[in-house]
Amino acid sequence: MKRLLSGNEAIALGAHLAGVKYASAYPGTPSTEILEHLAKYPGVRAEWAPNEKVALDAVAGASYAGGRALASMKHVGLNVASESLFYLAYTGVNAGLVIISADDPGAWSSQNEQDNRQYARFAKVPMLEPADSQEAMDYLARAFDLSEQFDTPVIVRTTTRISHSKSVVDVPAGNGHEPRALKAFARDGAKYVMIPANARRRHPVVEARLKQIAEWAETAPLNQIEWGDKKFGIVSSSVAYQYAREVFDGYSFLKLGMSYPLPEKMIREFAAQVERVVVVEELDPFYEEHIRAWGIPAVGKEYFPILNEFSLAVVREGARKLGVPQPEPAPASPAFQQAIARPPAFCPGCPHRSTFYVLNKLKLRVAGDIGCYAIGVLPPFNAMDTLGCMGASIGVVQGVDGVGANVGKERWVAVIGDSTFFHAGMPALANIIYNRGVSTVLILDNDTTAMTGQQENPGTGTTLQGQPTKKIDIEQVVRGMGIVDVFVVDAFDEPAVEATIKKAVAIADRPTVVIAKGPCVFLPDYPPKYIDEVDAVKCNGCSLCFRVGCPAIFKGELDAKTEKPKAVIDPLLCVACDICLQICPREAIYRVGN
Amino acid sequence: MNKTDFLLVGVGGQGVLTASDIVAEVGMALGLDAKKSEIHGFSQRGGIVDSHVRWGARVAAPMGEKGNIDYLLAFELMESARWVEYLKSGGAVIVNRQRIIPLSASAGDAVYPPDEAIAQVLCARTDRVIYVDGLEIAKGLGNKNLANTVLLGALARELGVDPEIFLDVLVKRVPQKYVEENKQAFWKGIGK
Structure with missing residues (x-):
């Protein structure tokens, strides 16, 4: 049957048809949907790991123990998982092991445009590259076979335009899925235990394998x-x-x-x-x-x-x-100069709004991290000074501290989300605690992995496949690690957020953590049942509420006295998070029933 | 049918991606090869959404190119003008009159362009400018989310494709309880 599938849907289907038993990933655009789709097929255990390295180690274990296994990640995720990739290149596999690397030329949703084909050469492992969804499905079966035939991990590389484009796929009838028995694990330290003596003996195996695969590639139908x-x-x-x-x-x-x-x-x-x-x-x-x-x-x-x-x-x-005749481009009409920008914005009701309003107001230096809160760098907040990769915020502030720059008016804070904290924030916080750092770390806990589309994480209490599980309590984690001054605050209470951050940064001789808790507006339990409205008589156009960067607040008619626009709230967009209401100096904003 | 390129543009949350899925699947239902491509992720938090759909005997590239698009379907007024340079001369642009004011104007100093400026730039590109009151029609049917179905109706009319083929695809994508209102919205878009 012909179906229109995205590259990611086709990869999930291909993995299912190849009999994958275990899959692990950390969400990351453009790879996220692979595990989301794979999780719905029977016969596979699919999990979100806290980060890509953990995912790949788990996938290594699944392969060693005899089940076909898949790890998927965005290109920069493979940086995190690279140490595991390199030992896997030496140990090889038992059952087939495939790694999906979804690259992002154009950096549509990423911090760089790295080309992960270089990883195949670097780690000396084969890499396949589908050019549409049909190939994405077909190549998965080939990748698993290749992995088993040559005892090697195999990388399948996509790009954003392969993962997120849809094209026609001839889907096999039935579910086409043959359950595979586990391949027995044979104890073989010389292959699976990479102490230096064994590693030295495995290296020539890796080199010989690469030559054999290159020979195989000469006649492989892939090329x-x-x-x-x-x-x-x-x-x-x-x-x-x-x-x-x-x-x-x-x-x-x-x-x-x-x-x-x-x-x-x-x-x-x-x-x-x-x-x-x-x-x-x-x-x-x-x-x-x-x-x-x-x-x-x-x-x-x-x-x-x-x-x-x-x-x-x-x-x-x-x-x-190159001299190849091309149709002349259609006569250009001038670009429409009056089209104005649509910068990304915190959604109406976003729990991050209060924190960035306060960070801007207090003029703090901010080491940022990967997540929706990167929007904090944009107007009207302008409240982010650095952003590099997952977990970097907490590492960066310790170095600022280390050179004596985290003092007085130049106070720095780290800002990190809940999923990012589990990903790579915890070792960095251990670093601060262990090395006598005095920074303030703000953990914005919105109870989900929001930016990639509300995926579950170790703090949400639910697994990828919908099972209830232990909800890891960030406050207890942080206290357990040794932070004494932990402040938990309601992200929808702007005065409390402001007072708490002030209190935390005033502590200059020991590290502090502020956990601003409030659910992502896309979660089903998001609370508000009201909307906010502006009292046009009380509003004098002071414009303070425009500083919360809310897409629901618009400029209305001019105030007769101040000659500045009064605020108007769009009832279709407002979800009554009340941040504007809380900061309005004239109490001109109030809740009404919806 | 020769190769037909579509570009669907709007703002996050308007249902642009679902609509482009439907257009691509209609191509398949007509026995053609079809591809579609768009970007998800960071740029879509309140930002512009643009989705390419291509039909043909065999489609290679998943995106059409600037100056060569046959049908521009704009779910938002200003976006029609921003993207009209993608349209080929003589192509059709179907415009929803709905305005979605970006943060740069609602809280900043940018000014949303006036209707006349938008009309001017569209007319400079093509004679085939079709305005649709998608949101108003949808509200009239009691559900503002039907605007994208109204626009698909207008597209079906411009394409001259058998409406029943469009409806077949549409109905399969819609939960049972919304089927009837979607059909109504589609026929309103066609103009019946």
Whole structure:
């Protein structure tokens, strides 16, 4: 049956059809939906791990113990899991083990544009790259087989345009799923216990394996030559192939379904038959460098950029420079200059609003972290000074402290969410406590992993597959680690948030933690049953409520005296979080029944 | 049918992504290859949503290109003007008259452009500008969430596709209790 599936849905289906028994992941755009979909299939235990490294270790265990296993993560997640990837490259697997790396060219939802094909070369493991949803489903089965055939972890790399695009997939009838018995685990310390002596003995195994896989790749159906006009021979993969297919219509193609190791003989033979080899690849010149290192003249990055994701227009521009005639672009109409920006904003009712209003008001320095609260860097809050990666906030403030800069008016705080705290915040907090730090850490606990779409985490009391579980209490964790001054405050009580943060940062000789608790507005138990309204008589246009950055508050008519716009609240958007009500100096905002 | 490129644009929460799923599936129902592509995640917290859909005998790239889109379906007024440069000359733009004021204007100093400015830039690109009072029609049917179905009706009319094929796809995506009102909204969009 033909169905329209996203790359992520197709990967989940492919993993199910390949008989995956265990899967683990940490949510991260554009990879999140893979586990969400896989969790709904029978016969698999699918879990959210606190971070990607933990996920991959668990997946290693599942594979060692004989069940096919899948870890999925966004590209930067593989940085976190990389230590596990590197030992897995040496130990190999028992049952098939596949890692999904969902890259993000264009950095649509990420802190960088790293090209994770480099990890395949770095860790010396094979990597497959589907170019649409059909291949995404098909390649999963191949990846598991390849993993078992060569005793290696296999990475399947997607990009945002593969994971989040939908295309037609021929779905096998029935559920097509054959349950697989566990492969027995045979005790084999020389293979699975990477003490230095064993690691030294495994290294030649890894090198030999890579050569064998490269040989296998020469005839693997994953890599395909499509002959056409031999004036140009295009080498490409993933979504770049799809753009190239339209732009270089009629020319010869070598489509790589396996981005590492590369089929050298196949590429040499292809190159020998075409006049000019053109490599069309997003991000790094990965294929290009390999091909040129073999002494084959090939062009790539002189024509196709290293930056940003590709599009038809980008690939067309390169083709034009190469002398391939392209349809002239439609006459440009001037961009509409009056279109105004739609910056991301905290949702009406967001529990983070009060904290960032206060951080701006108190002029604190803020080490930020990964989550919706990154919006705090934007106006009207302008309350974030650094942001790097998951968990970095708490590490960064300790260093600020370490050079003596966290004093007086230059007081720094770390801001981190609940899921991010479990991910990588806890070791950093241990660092502060152990090394006599005096920073204040704000944990914004909205009871979910909000930014990626409200996933469960160790603090929510529910698993990915909907089972009730122990809800880890962040306050108890922090106290247990040794923080004495822990302040828990209602995030929907702005005066309390303000007083609490002031109190915490005033403590200068020991570390403090503030936990601002309030559910994400998208959670079903989000409380408000009212809306807020502005009393147009009392409002004098002081504009203070515009400083909470709420999409529900609009500028209305001008006040006769101050000649400034009064506030108006959109009843369709307001959920009565009351932050504007609490800060209004004229008590002009009040609750009404909804 | 030759290749047909669609671009659906609006603001997070308007149902743009569901609508683009439906357009892609209608393509499949017509026996064509179809792809669609969009971005989820950070940029969508109150931000712009744009989703590409392509139909054809065989579709390779998941996104169409600037200046080559056949049908622009704008769920929000200003977004129609922001994206109209993607439309090819002579393409059709279907515009919901609904305004969603961004934070940059509601709390900041930016000014939402006047209707005339938007109309001008649309007309400069094409004669086929179709305005739809999607939100008003939806409210009239008692559910403001039906606006995107009204727009799909208008698109079906412009495409000249058998409405029943569109409705078949639509009905499968909608929970049973909303089927009837969605059908009504769709026919309102068609103009019946």
